[in-house]
Amino acid sequence: MRDVVVIGGGAAGLSGAVTLARARRSVLVIGDGSPRNAPADGVHGLLGQEGVPPLELVARGRTELQGYGGEIRSGRVVSAGRDDDGFVVSLDDGSTERARRLLVATGLVDELPEVPGLRERWGHDVLHCPYCHGWEVRDQPIGVLGTSERSVHQALLFRQWSDDVVLLQHTAPDPTPEEAEQLAARGIGVVGGRVEEVLVTDGRLSGVRVSGGEVVPRSALAVMPRFVARLDGLAGLGLGAVPHELGVGEHAAADLMGASSVPGVWVAGNATDLMAQVTVAMAAGTRAAAAINADLIAQDTARAVERARAAG
Template sequence: METQAKIYDVAIIGGGAAGLSAAQALGRARRSVVVIDAGEPRNAPAAAMHNFLSRDGMNPLELLEVGRAELVKYGVEVINTRALDTLRNEAGFTISLGNATEVSARRLILATGLKDQLPDIPGLAEHWGNDVLHCPYCHGWEVKDLRLGVIDSAMAMHQAPMFTQWSKRVTLFKGPNKVLAAEELEQLEALGVEVVESVVTTVLGEAGSVRGVELSDGTQREIDALVVMPNFDVDVSCVKSLGLVTQEHVSGIGRHVPVDDGGQTEVPGLWLAGNVANPMAQVIMAAADGLGMGLRVNADLMKEDFDHAVAELRMKKAVV
C-alpha cells in the first residue's frame, strides 16, 4: 500500500536570518516546518555584521550556523538545495527542488532575500561587503576617519553628505555631464566634500584592501574605502508558477515584492519575510520580521484548525 507523502504545516524558502527566525517561532509552536536553502546568503562576502545586539561583529555565516543548530530541538528540518518552482493546490503548496524531490506544505513563507547588483567596475566586487560598502549603519564605524570615495549613482548626493558623519575626508566622483544643483554644491562645500569631475573606472588594491581608484580622466586617487549604491533585485523564480510579481521600490533602489501590512501576498497562503519584501532591513530587522511572520502564519493555521475542528464536531452531532 502506497504511503501518503508528508505535508508540512509550513515550508520556508530561504535560510537567512528571516527564514530561520520564522522557522524557530513555528517550531516552538509545535508546527511541522521545513526550510529549503540554496546556501547563498546575501551578506556572505562580509566579514562581520553589526547593529545586532549581543552579536555585533559576528560573522554572518556563523550566525546562520548557530541558528540552524538551535532549530534541531524543535524538529525543524532543513534541506540544502534550491527551490525550482512552486504549484498551488487544495492542500496548499508543492515545491519542486533541485535534488529531484518535492515538498508539500499548507503554508509557504518566502524569505529568499535580495541580490546586490554592483556597477560593472573592475576590482569593485572583490572588496564588496568590507571596504566597498553602501550603508554607513552597517559598516560606517569600520571606515571612520578614512579617505572615502563615493561612486557616482542616483543616490550619490544622498550618500556623500551622510558619510561625513563618519569621516571628514569624503570625495564624490561624479560624471562631468552630471549637473548638481546650486544648493547641493553648497551643502557639499559646507560639509567639506571634495567633488571630482571624473568617474571611477577601476578599483586598485589587493584582496581585502582598497588602496585607490583609477578615473576616467586617466588619473589615480588614493582612497581607503569606497561607497557604492548597488541595485537591489529579488529572485522569485522559485514561485514563478504562482504569478508573483515584483515591482520597483518607491525609493528607486531596486525591486521588491509588495505585501500587505501583515506580510501576505495576493497569493492565498503565501507570506514574505525579510529583504524580499523590505530591501532596507538590516539583519536584526530581517530576523524580527521573520519572527513576526512565523507568529502570523501560525495564527492563520490555528484559525483553519479551529474551524476544521468545529466542522467535524457539528458533523458528529448531526449523525447522532
C-alpha cells in the first residue's frame, strides 16, 4: 500500500506529488496524459516558464517527480472506494492500486456552446481567460460570445486588451440599462441574434455568422464555458460534484487545504477551484500535499505510540 495515490497528472496533481515525494512519501500519479490546456500554444503567467507548451510542462513535472522516487502510471481510473484502512483504485487496464490517502486532481471539462466550428478553435483563437491569453490577442478585433448575465462583465474585461470589442448577444439576456450605458461608454458594440457559425480563413478564426446571415469579422472569440469537475469513476468514494457558489458550473467542494467531505480524500486544482489558472492549481496541489503529509504524520505517530505502549 502506497502512502498516496494522486488521480490526475496535470499541474495540480504533479505539484502535489512532487511535494509528497520530497517528504519521502511513496506516491503514485495516475493520469491519461490529456491536461485540459493541451490545445493551448503555451502557458502564460507562469513565472520563469512563460510560454512553455502545456505538454512540455507536464513532461518536466513527470521527470522531476521520478527524480524524487515518485511513480507514474498512464491510465484512467474507472472506480475507487474504501478498502480496510485505505483506498483501492481500479484502472481501465484491469489493474488496481491501494493507498492510505487520495489526492484528486482530475481537472474539469469545458462545456462549450453548441456553435459549429467553436470547439475546433478552442484554446487557439477561441478563449475565455484574458489573464491567460489576453496579451496574445491584444489590439485585435475581439468578439465576446454572450451566454449568460456574466457576458457583459467578460466584454468589459477584454476591453482592457483591445479597443475593438463586440458583444455578440447570442443567448445572453439583454443588457440592463446600466450595463448598456457601461458598454457604450467603453465603445463596446452589441450585435443581436444568435451566432450560427464560427468562420475560419487560412487556418485562423476570421469572424462569425449570425442569424440573418450577417458576418461579423473577428480575429478572436471569447466565451465563458460551463465548468464541470471531472469525477468519472469516483462515485464509490462518495465524492460528487455540487453547484459552484459563483454559478459557473459544478465542482468537488473542499476546504482551503483541499480536504473534501470524504475523510482521507483531498482535492486540488480545477476539480475544486473552477477558475484557477495553472499557477493557482500548482499552489493548491502543493498545499493539499502538505496537509496530506501532516495527516499521515499524525497517524504514523499515533501508531508508534500504540506500539511503544504495547512494548511496555
